[in-house]
Amino acid sequence: MATPTDSRAPAFYSRLETLPRAELEALQEQRLLTTLQRAWRESPLFRTTWSEAGLHPDQIKNFHDFQAKAPFFNQDSIRQFRDRYQNPCGGLIDLDNPHLSGMATTSGTTGDPTPMPMRFQFSTHETFIRDFWHIGMRPGDYMLLSVFTFRGGSSMILNGLKEAGVTPVYFNHSPAEIPRMIRALKQYRPTVISLMSSPLILGFEKYFEQSHEDPRAVFASVKGAVFGGEALSPRLKKMTREWGLELFETTALGDVGTGTECHRHDGFHAHEDRALVECLDPDSGAPVADGQMGELVVTALNDPLLSMVRFRTDDLVTLNREPCQCGRTHLRYYVHGRKGDQIIVQGRHVLPNDIRHLVENHHETASGLFQIVRRQKEMDVLTVRVGYNPARLQVSADALASRLADELQTSLNIPVNIELIADDELLKLGPPHKIPRVTKQ
Amino acid sequence: MTSDFMNRPHLVGRYRNAHGVEFLPLSESEMLRLSWFYRRVFDTFNLPPRCNVALISNFEDTAITAALERQLNQDSHIACYVEAVSFDAARLVAFIKRMPMPVIMGVNSEILAGLQALGQSPAELFAGKIVFARGEDAYQQLQGLADVRLYRWMDTGPAVTMECSAGGGLHIDGDEWEVSLAGDEVLLSSRKARALEFCNEATGIRASLVTTACSCGLDGVRILPKR
Numbered sequence: 269m270a271t272p273t274d275s276r277a278p279a280f281y282s283r284l285e286t287l288p289r290a291e292l293e294a295l296q297e298q299r300l301l302t303t304l305q306r307a308w309r310e311s312p313l314f315r316t317t318w319s320e321a322g323l324h325p326d327q328i329k330n331f332h333d334f335q336a337k338a339p340f341f342n343q344d345s346i347r348q349f350r351d352r353y354q355n356p357c358g359g360l361i362d363l364d365n366p367h368l369s370g371m372a373t374t375s376g377t378t379g380d381p382t383p384m385p386m387r388f389q390f391s392t393h394e395t396f397i398r399d400f401w402h403i404g405m406r407p408g409d410y411m412l413l414s415v416f417t418f419r420g421g422s423s424m425i426l427n428g429l430k431e432a433g434v435t436p437v438y439f440n441h442s443p444a445e446i447p448r449m450i451r452a453l454k455q456y457r458p459t460v461i462s463l464m465s466s467p468l469i470l471g472f473e474k475y476f477e478q479s480h481e482d483p484r485a486v487f488a489s490v491k492g493a494v495f496g497g498e499a500l501s502p503r504l505k506k507m508t509r510e511w512g513l514e515l516f517e518t519t520a521l522g523d524v525g526t527g528t529e530c531h532r533h534d535g536f537h538a539h540e541d542r543a544l545v546e547c548l549d550p551d552s553g554a555p556v557a558d559g560q561m562g563e564l565v566v567t568a569l570n571d572p573l574l575s576m577v578r579f580r581t582d583d584l585v586t587l588n589r590e591p592c593q594c595g596r597t598h599l600r601y602y603v604h605g606r607k608g609d610q611i612i613v614q615g616r617h618v619l620p621n622d623i624r625h626l627v628e629n630h631h632e633t634a635s636g637l638f639q640i641v642r643r644q645k646e647m648d649v650l651t652v653r654v655g656y657n658p659a660r661l662q663v664s665a666d667a668l669a670s671r672l673a674d675e676l677q678t679s680l681n682i683p684v685n686i687e688l689i690a691d692d693e694l695l696k697l698g699p700p701h702k703i704p705r706v707t708k709q
Numbered sequence: 710m711t712s713d714f715m716n717r718p719h720l721v722g723r724y725r726n727a728h729g730v731e732f733l734p735l736s737e738s739e740m741l742r743l744s745w746f747y748r749r750v751f752d753t754f755n756l757p758p759r760c761n762v763a764l765i766s767n768f769e770d771t772a773i774t775a776a777l778e779r780q781l782n783q784d785s786h787i788a789c790y791v792e793a794v795s796f797d798a799a800r801l802v803a804f805i806k807r808m809p810m811p812v813i814m815g816v817n818s819e820i821l822a823g824l825q826a827l828g829q830s831p832a833e834l835f836a837g838k839i840v841f842a843r844g845e846d847a848y849q850q851l852q853g854l855a856d857v858r859l860y861r862w863m864d865t866g867p868a869v870t871m872e873c874s875a876g877g878g879l880h881i882d883g884d885e886w887e888v889s890l891a892g893d894e895v896l897l898s899s900r901k902a903r904a905l906e907f908c909n910e911a912t913g914i915r916a917s918l919v920t921t922a923c924s925c926g927l928d929g930v931r932i933l934p935k936r
Contacts, residue, residue, distance in 0.1 A: 371789045381803065419800070422774055
């Protein structure tokens, strides 16, 4: 058997990912025009939305036409179409479309789960493979695969890994799996872990504290771990570095794909041959300049089932189209939070990211578990439910709450009320990989 | 293509035996054989093409579900995914209410607990449907529902076992596995080349064996679990 080397990189990697911007944009435009015709033919939601706007794909000749004329839609549009027309696919395609082989759904974190029709060889998985390749995965390797949920099935990602010649070792995403993950790390010596999350890292921390095993030995074979679910906190980043584990943050690119960091750790790499990315003023819909914060709006360019055309993601981002020092030319984006997660307290805007490092700085609350309690859109006092480790409590809970409130008030310059809850209880309020950072109750 | 490639682990899942949970490496050829097993059993149900099939499972169960997903795809059915945990029972309800769902695979005790918490009646929700229970406790809870075609589907040690349309015991791929009993515990030995071979593996499953011919026409021994 031949020895895997870098020269065996997938053909789609080196050429497409390093295209000069002009060539990349030409490819995007060509794929966009094809996508619009296909969406008109196969997506009832697209046909309805565009018909209501008095628009037909034939009227779009280039990207500028598209940006000037194409209507937006969002998750609510899909759910409303599903309910109004009894279309289980939300109008993205029809249920009898022969390409359709699976129906995934979104988490439902922001409401009713949204349908995501899939085909067996799912286009997005090529982008996962590219990201794993950049981290260091090569044919013949094992990887530790612990995706957050079964909501998208298990074999579709398997197909992508099979194409890459990689063998996944499957786990549920749960801290309860850590002893078995440790066994797999020792037995199979995987090169990549996907995915890590805050609760899983906290579980590993607890395991290493209790077992006195050397994390560096456990993770010795691992070239990198993909981290998702929420932003990586400085404390967890520092701790995992000390374990010899390099984390590569990943995040959604709307619902049409993902963006993942490279070794430079300077933004999420989008795959622009797969997705047309726009950054727009959330209110006016006008484009904002690169480097300015706006709402991420995406269009799937190469997926016959996912007719996501100008999909408003609710994510607040900035874009960077400068080529990355890793060699790739596709744009990078930086996520600042979700539009829906913005809290207004006495006229001041607050996002969960503004709070996390303040919570983590305290020994008793170093897990960084907290929720903003938003009982109404605008508030006079910021209420934060903070998880703490009872074993680390050296003063009264009231004293800890008072100390936290003082620090947050000083830093954010708004009144703060702290509700303390044990870490384990707080973790029960969400799925295994994260807790909702903003809650109504 | 070398036999090395075909027998190299295509994935590593897990199986349970009498002692706990172990890794289960599966080669591509094992996956292929398992998908054929699923096809043979599914054929006894005479399903029309393009059925929506609710597939309830966990990510760690890929050694059991990946070949099934492949077979569903080849038969042009549509898999609708639900996590096998109580909080995802609402997702199952939403699927069933929004689209025709003649087959539901993998109803376990957690999903039943979730349905109960939602105030959903399994008798009403599953009426007229083919339901495969995962785990004998879930099977027993659903047994007796008048308008539900209830069957078993489970992992028996490293093997997948499943009832055909005739019910009355779990089929196992007899070309793949040699089945025996030690007392009333099922032991399995592999009969073909596998990424991980087994010899009298104690599965921890208590059962009796049915050796009479099945009316569905599938050959081989069937496993009838005991509570």
